[in-house]
Amino acid sequence: MSERQVELEVLRYNPETDSxxxxxxxSVSCREEWVVLDALNHVKETVDPTLSYRWSCHMAxxxxxxxxxxxxxxxxxxxxxxxxxxxxxxxPLAHFPIERDLVTVIDDFMAKLARVxxxxxxxxxxxxxxxxxxxxxxxxxxxKQYTLCINCMLCYAACPEYGLIPKFIGPAAISMAHRxxxxxxxxxxxxxxxxxxxxxxxxxxxxxxxxxxxCPEHVDPASALQQVxxxxxxxxxxxxxxxxxxx
Amino acid sequence: xxxxSGRGGAGLRAAIALAESSPGLRIALxxxxxxxxxxxxxxxxxxxxxxxxxxxxxxxxxxxVGGGDWLCDQDAxxxxxxxxxxxxxxxEHWGCPWSREPNGSVAVRPFGGMKKQRTWFAADxxxxxxxxxxxxxxxxxxxxxxxxxxxxxxLLVDDGRCQGLTAIEMRSGQMRHFHARAVIVAGGGAGRMFxxxxxxxxxxxxxxxxxxxxxVPLKDMEFVQYHPTGxxxxxxxLTEACRGEGGVLLNKNGRRFLxxxxxxxxxxxxxxxxxxxxxxxxxxxxxxxxxxxxxxxxVPTQWGEAMLLDMRHLGEKTINERLPLVRDVxxxxxxxxxxxxxxxxxxxxxxxxxxIHTDIRAATPLAGLFAAGECACVSINGANRxxxxxxxxxxxxxxxxxxxxxxxxECGRGAGNDxxxxxxxxxxxxxxxxLIQRSGGKESVAGLRKEMMQTMEQHAGIYRTGxxxxxxxxxxxxxxxxxxxxxxxxxxxxYNTDLLxxxxxxxxxxxxxxxxxxxxxxxESRGAHQRLDFPERDDKNFLRHSLAAFNPSAxxxxxxxxxxxxxxxxxxxxxxxxxx
Ligand SMILES: Cc1cc2nc3c(=O)[nH]c(=O)nc-3n(C[C@H](O)[C@H](O)[C@H](O)COP(=O)(O)OP(=O)(O)OC[C@H]3O[C@@H](n4cnc5c(N)ncnc54)[C@H](O)[C@@H]3O)c2cc1C
Ligand code: SF4
Ligand code: FES
Numbered sequence: 001m002s003e004r005q006v007e008l009e010v011l012r013y014n015p016e017t018d019s020x021x022x023x024x025x026x027s028v029s030c031r032e033e034w035v036v037l038d039a040l041n042h043v044k045e046t047v048d049p050t051l052s053y054r055w056s057c058h059m060a061x062x063x064x065x066x067x068x069x070x071x072x073x074x075x076x077x078x079x080x081x082x083x084x085x086x087x088x089x090x091x092p093l094a095h096f097p098i099e100r101d102l103v104t105v106i107d108d109f110m111a112k113l114a115r116v117x118x119x120x121x122x123x124x125x126x127x128x129x130x131x132x133x134x135x136x137x138x139x140x141x142x143x144k145q146y147t148l149c150i151n152c153m154l155c156y157a158a159c160p161e162y163g164l165i166p167k168f169i170g171p172a173a174i175s176m177a178h179r180x181x182x183x184x185x186x187x188x189x190x191x192x193x194x195x196x197x198x199x200x201x202x203x204x205x206x207x208x209x210x211x212x213x214x215c216p217e218h219v220d221p222a223s224a225l226q227q228v229x230x231x232x233x234x235x236x237x238x239x240x241x242x243x244x245x246x247x
Numbered sequence: 248x249x250x251x252s253g254r255g256g257a258g259l260r261a262a263i264a265l266a267e268s269s270p271g272l273r274i275a276l277x278x279x280x281x282x283x284x285x286x287x288x289x290x291x292x293x294x295x296x297x298x299x300x301x302x303x304x305x306x307x308x309x310x311x312v313g314g315g316d317w318l319c320d321q322d323a324x325x326x327x328x329x330x331x332x333x334x335x336x337x338x339e340h341w342g343c344p345w346s347r348e349p350n351g352s353v354a355v356r357p358f359g360g361m362k363k364q365r366t367w368f369a370a371d372x373x374x375x376x377x378x379x380x381x382x383x384x385x386x387x388x389x390x391x392x393x394x395x396x397x398x399x400x401x402l403l404v405d406d407g408r409c410q411g412l413t414a415i416e417m418r419s420g421q422m423r424h425f426h427a428r429a430v431i432v433a434g435g436g437a438g439r440m441f442x443x444x445x446x447x448x449x450x451x452x453x454x455x456x457x458x459x460x461x462x463v464p465l466k467d468m469e470f471v472q473y474h475p476t477g478x479x480x481x482x483x484x485l486t487e488a489c490r491g492e493g494g495v496l497l498n499k500n501g502r503r504f505l506x507x508x509x510x511x512x513x514x515x516x517x518x519x520x521x522x523x524x525x526x527x528x529x530x531x532x533x534x535x536x537x538x539x540x541x542x543x544x545x546v547p548t549q550w551g552e553a554m555l556l557d558m559r560h561l562g563e564k565t566i567n568e569r570l571p572l573v574r575d576v577x578x579x580x581x582x583x584x585x586x587x588x589x590x591x592x593x594x595x596x597x598x599x600x601x602x603i604h605t606d607i608r609a610a611t612p613l614a615g616l617f618a619a620g621e622c623a624c625v626s627i628n629g630a631n632r633x634x635x636x637x638x639x640x641x642x643x644x645x646x647x648x649x650x651x652x653x654x655x656x657e658c659g660r661g662a663g664n665d666x667x668x669x670x671x672x673x674x675x676x677x678x679x680x681x682l683i684q685r686s687g688g689k690e691s692v693a694g695l696r697k698e699m700m701q702t703m704e705q706h707a708g709i710y711r712t713g714x715x716x717x718x719x720x721x722x723x724x725x726x727x728x729x730x731x732x733x734x735x736x737x738x739x740x741x742y743n744t745d746l747l748x749x750x751x752x753x754x755x756x757x758x759x760x761x762x763x764x765x766x767x768x769x770x771e772s773r774g775a776h777q778r779l780d781f782p783e784r785d786d787k788n789f790l791r792h793s794l795a796a797f798n799p800s801a802x803x804x805x806x807x808x809x810x811x812x813x814x815x816x817x818x819x820x821x822x823x824x825x826x827x
Contacts, residue, residue, distance in 0.1 A: 014739055014741060015741055016739045016740060016741060017739060033480065033580075033582070044693075044744075045693040046693070048736075049691075049692065049693070049735070049736040049737060049745045049748075050736055050737040050739075050745060051744075052742050052743070052744045053744075054280075054284075055448055056280060056284055056286065056447035056448045056449045057284075057286065057288065057289050057447040057448075058447065058448070058481060058483065059289060059481075059483050059484075059576060059580075060575075060579075061288050061289055061372070061375055061572075062280075062283075062284045062285075062286070062288050062289070062447060063283065063284060063288075064280065064281075064284050078579060080579075099418060099741065099742055100741045100742040101742075103742050105418075106281075110281070110395075113386075114386045117386075117387070118383045118386065119341065119342065119383045119384045119386060119387050120340070120341055120342035120384075122340070126340060128333050128336050128337050128340065131336060132336050132339045132340075132345075132352065132353050133339065133340070134350070134351030134352060135347055135351050136347060136349065136350070136351045137346075137347050137348075137349060139351070140344060140346070140347055143344070144344055147344045147376060147379070148372070150283075150288075150375075151281075151283050176383075180342065183342060185340075185342065186342070
């Protein structure tokens, strides 16, 4: 079992005691098969109990442990030490305010997620006694990939537009709206569209595709953005240039 | 009107039920993590509920009661199996992406210990989808106010009833008081007491400890479920659905060794037979591993002894479609691709059958306090939970807790005594302040935690002895004493994880002692509680629930309470092919 001395350079910031963020170096002996989260846990247990970060599942499903690892947004529980031979620099997720150390303030994301009405607005209401809605595997497939979002916000940290225009509703929230829009049981697209097509909704996206590149769950938010934007464009034309179409 | 609930999969289900049934209530949903981080997201396999025509409520009942080695309360199991289909359909109506049959109806899969296919699943991310569906659905109710990243520390109990709680707002480090006419605790499990576990970092038994310290007994704590197939490197779970889909377990000689432990005869490869061989219940399969290890038949790995989970015959297509997470996790954390190689696995701590003592209404003996989900013990799991029953349980009893709480509010006990509640909250706050400020203490959080985990692994694992358990009780009592001498390194307010981990350790120590003391007192072997010195089940003396009552300065007192038996008399648990 091979061990390696790992150099971690971790951003530290405590609003009560620091006037600005700084980097702290830790040198710890780690097992080669560990992920960055294991190394952080090892630091917290044996070197510095004051280091703060979020984590829970250690299996890339709870979405807590997003951080910048050598400049890229990653899940710490899925970033292997073996992929980072040199010094490993760990910083909080870009584009979010720092609450403390690697912990960011995510109020903005939570608010945006809620805004797109990410719940089923049934096309046809049905009581539980009437049983399930039928949905074929093909219908399921149309939206399934967008349900896989773990809300880790890596895509927001990668998104150049979100960095520039914080009002941009962003990749994950739009994917979630798209997820319900594409669901054969749902009839809520119009209600969601109001939010999405509003000024800072979908229009700010410039399709760099960075969001899809970093997404650990292969949700492909860029494809959702693209489809939503096309639909929104059509809606916009219908609304403004071809009002007779609505009749 | 303020009405307060708490947390997780069960907490969200309860909150939605409250919001739907009584829109006038103000509901506070308090959680130490954002709701979608709750550990329900890690559940892979699925949720049990009778839906297919060849199945019946009777079958689900019998499988559950037998699987629980007759320690389940049968009235509660009846309620569970009756309500299960409606809850799962309700989730479907809320958008849960259940896997489907070609005709569009919901698909079900086989699961260990279940006689029929009745486990609803969403690929192998069932819990994830249930949790996100519940969380997203909850967003449409304005009466649910969330308090994310608030760590609950104490229940406020005055005048013989629970009237709220105190919680640390993690962002500011400030203590907040929540006055409420009723509280539902849904704090999840406590697997983190053990070193090898499928449980996430947040599963530290806080909910159980809250109620326990407020005077509500913890029931059946000696029953700790090991899941047979965790990765030896990280404890990460490979769902039982691996075996449900046809995966098999091999020892180092390539033998499907379960046939040597009363679970045979060997079934054809890729054709799993209900309740036989690899579809035996978790306790039996984990115990068989223990014996194989004793015989020297296990496979050594760099992380310790293991057995092999072979899924190669399922083929890449099935694995990708039905078990994508399993493949991903095996490759990432073990470097083994199940499509081409058998994956080394070992039993790891998975689930607490025991928990806060509630009745079938999800009510605790403390007026105004309700509990649901893994932190509660109704009990439908008895001595051994069947896989896929607990997601169902958190839905069914999450809703039930909400209904009971509404009923309780309607029979309206008057307003509380604000002065008394304020004093209680101040005392809770003073306790936390003292912990933060204490200096000169000799003990560290990480140090005590490690000793606790080692003690539990060594003496409260798959097989136990009176001698070992007695030692564990002594050690845990000592650790609880030493806990009073902990010194923190972090004395600041904002997101102080040093403080939170210290509080979590306090919860775990209390729960761990309840496990060890209850296990020592139960002089029989039943389900997940196996005593080498008392290898037989003893219905004469122990067909009873244990109830551990908290004592701040001494080990808990253990009392007993009869199991509710309505129609199924204790029998033999038969997992050989002969039961069909
Ligand atoms: C890897 C894995 C796979 C599983 N697979 C299955 C399966 O296939 N089928 C099945 O039926 N079951 C399965 N289970 C079991 C099942 O997932 C759990 O029992 C269930 O999800 C527990 O739900 P819960 O709502 O009780 O708790 P959780 O979802 O864990 O929620 C607990 C909540 O309590 C909150 N909380 C805890 N302490 C505090 C505090 N001090 N202050 C404030 N909030 C607090 C947390 O923030 C969290 O929100 C699995 C379990 C694991 C670990
Ligand atoms: S879309 Fe992908 S990257 Fe973005 S939050 Fe969801 S899972 Fe994370
Ligand atoms: S710890 Fe859950 S996603 Fe990394």
